[in-house]
Amino acid sequence: xxxVSQTPSNKVTEKGKYVELRCDPISGHTALYWYRQSLGQGxxxxxxxxxxGAADDSGLPNDRFFAVRPEGSVSTxxxxxxxxxxxxxYLCASSETGGELFFGEGSRLTVL
Amino acid sequence: GNxxxxxxxxxxxxxxxxxxxxxxxxxxxYPSLFWYVQYPGEGLQLLLKATKADDKGSNKGFEATYxxxxxxxxxxxxxxxxxxxxxxxxxxxxxxxxxKLIFGTGTLLAVQP
Numbered sequence: 001x002x003x004v005s006q007t008p009s010n011k012v013t014e015k016g017k018y019v020e021l022r023c024d025p026i027s028g029h030t031a032l033y034w035y036r037q038s039l040g041q042g043x044x045x046x047x048x049x050x051x052x053g054a055a056d057d058s059g060l061p062n063d064r065f066f067a068v069r070p071e072g073s074v075s076t077x078x079x080x081x082x083x084x085x086x087x088x089x090y091l092c093a094s095s096e097t098g099g100e101l102f103f104g105e106g107s108r109l110t111v112l
Numbered sequence: 113g114n115x116x117x118x119x120x121x122x123x124x125x126x127x128x129x130x131x132x133x134x135x136x137x138x139x140x141x142y143p144s145l146f147w148y149v150q151y152p153g154e155g156l157q158l159l160l161k162a163t164k165a166d167d168k169g170s171n172k173g174f175e176a177t178y179x180x181x182x183x184x185x186x187x188x189x190x191x192x193x194x195x196x197x198x199x200x201x202x203x204x205x206x207x208x209x210x211x212k213l214i215f216g217t218g219t220l221l222a223v224q225p
Binding site for chain 2: 004031040041042043044045048091093095098099101103104105106
Protein backbone atom coordinates (compact mmCIF):
# COMPACT_ATOMS: atom_id res chain seq x y z
CA UNK A 1 0.00 0.00 0.00
CA UNK A 2 0.93 3.66 -0.08
CA UNK A 3 0.90 4.25 3.66
CA VAL A 4 3.52 3.98 6.39
CA SER A 5 4.32 0.34 7.04
CA GLN A 6 5.64 -0.96 10.35
CA THR A 7 6.93 -4.43 11.14
CA PRO A 8 6.46 -6.48 13.16
CA SER A 9 2.96 -5.56 14.21
CA ASN A 10 3.47 -7.50 17.43
CA LYS A 11 6.66 -8.51 19.20
CA VAL A 12 6.94 -10.44 22.44
CA THR A 13 10.38 -10.72 23.96
CA GLU A 14 12.06 -11.53 27.24
CA LYS A 15 13.66 -9.02 29.54
CA GLY A 16 17.26 -8.37 28.54
CA LYS A 17 16.83 -9.25 24.86
CA TYR A 18 17.58 -7.04 21.87
CA VAL A 19 14.73 -5.83 19.62
CA GLU A 20 14.55 -4.13 16.24
CA LEU A 21 11.42 -2.42 14.90
CA ARG A 22 11.21 -1.38 11.27
CA CYS A 23 9.44 1.50 9.57
CA ASP A 24 8.86 1.94 5.83
CA PRO A 25 7.76 5.52 5.23
CA ILE A 26 5.65 6.85 2.40
CA SER A 27 7.78 7.06 -0.72
CA GLY A 28 9.37 10.47 -1.13
CA HIS A 29 8.80 11.60 2.45
CA THR A 30 12.03 13.08 3.77
CA ALA A 31 10.93 13.43 7.39
CA LEU A 32 10.47 10.41 9.66
CA TYR A 33 9.41 10.29 13.32
CA TRP A 34 9.31 7.64 16.03
CA TYR A 35 6.86 7.89 18.92
CA ARG A 36 6.10 5.62 21.86
CA GLN A 37 2.58 5.16 23.19
CA SER A 38 2.16 3.53 26.57
CA LEU A 39 -1.19 2.16 27.68
CA GLY A 40 -3.66 4.94 28.38
CA GLN A 41 -1.28 7.67 27.27
CA GLY A 42 -0.78 9.80 24.22
CA UNK A 43 2.14 9.23 21.88
CA UNK A 44 5.48 10.54 23.17
CA UNK A 45 8.11 11.82 20.75
CA UNK A 46 11.32 9.79 20.55
CA UNK A 47 13.34 10.89 17.50
CA UNK A 48 13.05 12.79 14.23
CA UNK A 49 15.03 12.20 11.02
CA UNK A 50 15.40 14.63 8.17
CA UNK A 51 16.88 12.52 5.42
CA UNK A 52 19.54 10.24 6.85
CA GLY A 53 20.40 12.31 9.89
CA ALA A 54 18.75 12.40 13.29
CA ALA A 55 17.79 16.07 13.56
CA ASP A 56 16.26 15.71 17.01
CA ASP A 57 16.76 12.72 19.33
CA SER A 58 15.76 14.51 22.51
CA GLY A 59 12.95 12.05 23.24
CA LEU A 60 15.05 8.89 23.42
CA PRO A 61 14.73 7.82 27.07
CA ASN A 62 18.26 6.42 27.52
CA ASP A 63 21.22 4.95 25.68
CA ARG A 64 19.50 1.57 25.27
CA PHE A 65 17.44 3.16 22.50
CA PHE A 66 18.94 3.93 19.11
CA ALA A 67 17.52 4.55 15.64
CA VAL A 68 19.01 4.65 12.17
CA ARG A 69 17.92 5.64 8.70
CA PRO A 70 21.00 4.87 6.58
CA GLU A 71 19.57 5.58 3.13
CA GLY A 72 17.01 8.20 4.02
CA SER A 73 14.06 5.87 3.62
CA VAL A 74 13.55 2.82 5.87
CA SER A 75 14.28 3.36 9.55
CA THR A 76 15.01 0.88 12.32
CA UNK A 77 14.46 1.52 16.02
CA UNK A 78 16.79 -0.60 18.11
CA UNK A 79 16.30 -1.37 21.79
CA UNK A 80 19.05 -3.10 23.74
CA UNK A 81 18.66 -5.00 27.03
CA UNK A 82 14.90 -4.58 26.99
CA UNK A 83 13.07 -3.91 30.25
CA UNK A 84 9.44 -4.51 31.17
CA UNK A 85 8.91 -0.75 31.17
CA UNK A 86 9.73 -0.67 27.45
CA UNK A 87 6.42 -2.41 26.71
CA UNK A 88 4.38 -0.04 24.55
CA UNK A 89 3.19 0.59 21.01
CA TYR A 90 5.96 2.16 18.92
CA LEU A 91 4.59 4.44 16.22
CA CYS A 92 6.33 5.68 13.11
CA ALA A 93 5.21 8.66 11.05
CA SER A 94 6.52 10.28 7.90
CA SER A 95 5.92 13.55 6.12
CA GLU A 96 7.15 15.85 3.44
CA THR A 97 9.27 18.57 5.05
CA GLY A 98 6.90 20.78 7.02
CA GLY A 99 3.86 18.79 5.97
CA GLU A 100 1.22 16.61 7.58
CA LEU A 101 2.42 13.59 9.51
CA PHE A 102 1.11 10.21 8.35
CA PHE A 103 1.24 7.47 10.97
CA GLY A 104 1.67 3.73 10.67
CA GLU A 105 -0.41 1.31 12.71
CA GLY A 106 2.43 0.74 15.13
CA SER A 107 4.47 -2.13 16.52
CA ARG A 108 3.24 -3.48 19.84
CA LEU A 109 6.19 -4.53 21.99
CA THR A 110 5.65 -6.71 25.05
CA VAL A 111 8.60 -7.43 27.31
CA LEU A 112 8.02 -10.35 29.66
CA GLY B 113 7.39 23.54 28.92
CA ASN B 114 4.95 22.65 26.16
CA UNK B 115 2.03 20.43 27.06
CA UNK B 116 -1.54 19.49 26.20
CA UNK B 117 -4.32 18.65 28.63
CA UNK B 118 -7.54 17.06 27.44
CA UNK B 119 -10.58 15.79 29.23
CA UNK B 120 -10.47 12.24 30.45
CA UNK B 121 -12.76 9.65 29.02
CA UNK B 122 -14.49 7.59 28.29
CA UNK B 123 -17.19 9.80 26.87
CA UNK B 124 -20.35 7.84 26.16
CA UNK B 125 -23.05 9.43 24.02
CA UNK B 126 -26.17 8.38 22.18
CA UNK B 127 -26.29 8.75 18.42
CA UNK B 128 -27.13 12.32 17.29
CA UNK B 129 -25.99 13.83 20.58
CA UNK B 130 -23.77 16.91 20.73
CA UNK B 131 -20.09 16.29 21.41
CA UNK B 132 -17.51 18.45 23.14
CA UNK B 133 -14.04 17.24 24.06
CA UNK B 134 -12.05 19.87 25.92
CA UNK B 135 -8.41 20.58 25.17
CA UNK B 136 -6.14 23.24 26.66
CA UNK B 137 -2.47 23.81 26.00
CA UNK B 138 0.66 25.42 27.37
CA UNK B 139 3.26 26.52 24.86
CA UNK B 140 6.12 28.88 24.24
CA UNK B 141 5.80 30.78 21.02
CA TYR B 142 2.91 30.33 18.63
CA PRO B 143 1.89 26.70 18.30
CA SER B 144 -0.13 24.99 15.63
CA LEU B 145 -2.95 22.88 17.06
CA PHE B 146 -4.30 19.54 15.89
CA TRP B 147 -6.89 16.89 16.57
CA TYR B 148 -5.96 13.33 15.63
CA VAL B 149 -8.32 10.36 15.65
CA GLN B 150 -7.53 6.68 16.11
CA TYR B 151 -10.28 4.32 14.98
CA PRO B 152 -10.20 0.75 16.31
CA GLY B 153 -7.44 -1.24 14.63
CA GLU B 154 -6.15 1.71 12.63
CA GLY B 155 -3.31 4.21 12.83
CA LEU B 156 -3.56 7.81 13.96
CA GLN B 157 -5.15 10.10 11.39
CA LEU B 158 -5.20 13.86 11.26
CA LEU B 159 -8.78 15.05 11.80
CA LEU B 160 -8.32 18.82 11.67
CA LYS B 161 -5.86 21.56 12.44
CA ALA B 162 -5.49 25.29 13.02
CA THR B 163 -2.27 27.21 12.66
CA LYS B 164 -3.04 30.60 14.19
CA ALA B 165 -5.32 32.29 16.69
CA ASP B 166 -9.04 32.43 15.77
CA ASP B 167 -8.61 29.89 12.98
CA LYS B 168 -11.28 27.22 12.84
CA GLY B 169 -10.38 23.74 11.69
CA SER B 170 -13.16 21.52 10.38
CA ASN B 171 -13.55 18.07 8.86
CA LYS B 172 -16.25 15.36 8.77
CA GLY B 173 -18.63 17.57 10.76
CA PHE B 174 -16.08 18.15 13.53
CA GLU B 175 -14.89 21.67 14.37
CA ALA B 176 -12.36 23.27 16.69
CA THR B 177 -11.43 26.93 17.10
CA TYR B 178 -7.95 28.10 18.15
CA UNK B 179 -8.57 30.34 21.18
CA UNK B 180 -5.38 32.09 22.23
CA UNK B 181 -7.03 34.01 25.07
CA UNK B 182 -8.14 30.80 26.78
CA UNK B 183 -5.34 28.61 25.34
CA UNK B 184 -7.96 26.14 24.19
CA UNK B 185 -8.85 24.06 21.14
CA UNK B 186 -12.05 22.23 22.06
CA UNK B 187 -13.41 19.63 19.63
CA UNK B 188 -17.13 19.78 18.81
CA UNK B 189 -19.61 17.95 16.64
CA UNK B 190 -23.29 18.70 16.43
CA UNK B 191 -24.57 15.17 15.88
CA UNK B 192 -22.36 12.16 16.51
CA UNK B 193 -22.69 8.81 14.79
CA UNK B 194 -21.76 5.32 15.88
CA UNK B 195 -18.94 5.44 13.34
CA UNK B 196 -17.35 8.33 15.28
CA UNK B 197 -16.45 5.94 18.10
CA UNK B 198 -12.68 6.24 18.44
CA UNK B 199 -9.91 7.74 20.55
CA UNK B 200 -9.34 11.45 19.96
CA UNK B 201 -5.99 13.13 20.64
CA UNK B 202 -5.34 16.84 20.90
CA UNK B 203 -1.80 17.86 19.93
CA UNK B 204 0.39 20.88 19.36
CA UNK B 205 3.49 21.68 17.39
CA UNK B 206 5.72 24.62 18.26
CA UNK B 207 8.70 23.97 16.08
CA UNK B 208 8.19 24.77 12.44
CA UNK B 209 11.48 23.13 11.57
CA UNK B 210 10.72 19.70 12.94
CA UNK B 211 6.91 19.58 13.13
CA LYS B 212 7.40 17.63 16.35
CA LEU B 213 3.98 16.91 17.87
CA ILE B 214 3.16 16.92 21.57
CA PHE B 215 0.02 14.91 22.34
CA GLY B 216 -2.55 14.86 25.08
CA THR B 217 -3.50 11.58 26.73
CA GLY B 218 -6.45 10.89 24.45
CA THR B 219 -10.20 10.70 25.01
CA LEU B 220 -12.16 7.58 24.18
CA LEU B 221 -15.53 8.33 22.61
CA ALA B 222 -18.16 5.60 22.53
CA VAL B 223 -21.36 6.36 20.60
CA GLN B 224 -24.29 4.06 21.22
CA PRO B 225 -27.10 3.52 18.71
